Amino acid sequence: MSAEAVRSRRLEAPALPVRFTATDAAADGQTRTIEIDRERVLVRRQVRGMAIRVSLPHQAYRGVSLRLGTEGCEVRLEHRDPGLSVNLETGADETDMFAQWEAWGRALSLPLMIGVVDGDCCEVGSIANAKPVARRRSHNAVKTRRPSILLRRKKGDKLRALRLYREREIIARS
Template identity: 40%
Template sequence: PVSFAASDSRADGGIRQIELHRERVTLHRAVRGMKMTINVRVSEFIGVTVRDTADGRALVLLHRDPSLAIPLLVTEDAGECAVAGQTWSEILALPQLADGTRDPAPRRRRSNTISGRRSTFLMRRRSGDLLNPAAVYRGEREIIARD
């Protein structure tokens, strides 16, 4: 496990403590006096990427929620950043992403099996022949009893 402090604009004092394990990441921070601990599984992170910052190049563990992204290394040397990115990617079993983006989702097929079905609105309604089923008897004699 690795433990270090990182900057956090929302936290009190602008700092949060990060504990990094192979299976999980634990974030400790205080927001407006309320202390909180956030546990996130490593598998929920998208991958490892490089971002340009004011201090130089930062190696970041990227999450779908930008407030959960974790800076792993800040350096000016691009070679050092590439080597560290490869190492962190192997240790955490996450992919390396180019330019902080992930691959686009594959396009959906236009001819899917659901397209021929009734819409959900119509599925809630009964079809017309079931609303008032009239009893029809054919080929029988009708008996009417009168008072």
């Protein structure tokens, strides 16, 4: 698919679900249909007259990559199998592609990756998931003096622990 056709299509990441067609050299008619929603990516194509439908969760993908080339940039949904990777955006404006790259990564909760058009890509950072991480305990003065297991216990009283009886000892004899 040409860059103009992709640009005119203008996918909006937060407006999921989205459905579009893309070129596929192995498919009959050289096209495949791709649907992306909040939970999964669905790829439909026909190979030698047989309909193939592949449904993958977002976690099956490595991340959202920004690939830089001499003619422009492309934003792709990267999979370990190159046949399942999905081209999301293509354009010449780097700032616009950068914004689309971040928006797709945020919308799909996938790590951001960067690479060159004909080469491999590497992870830049990851987007925080929906679950917030629990706060760590702060380091305060008591924490530095006592182990954390003892923080949950009451402190002992030395005078109460030392039991002294000032009377004669009573021993029971039978």
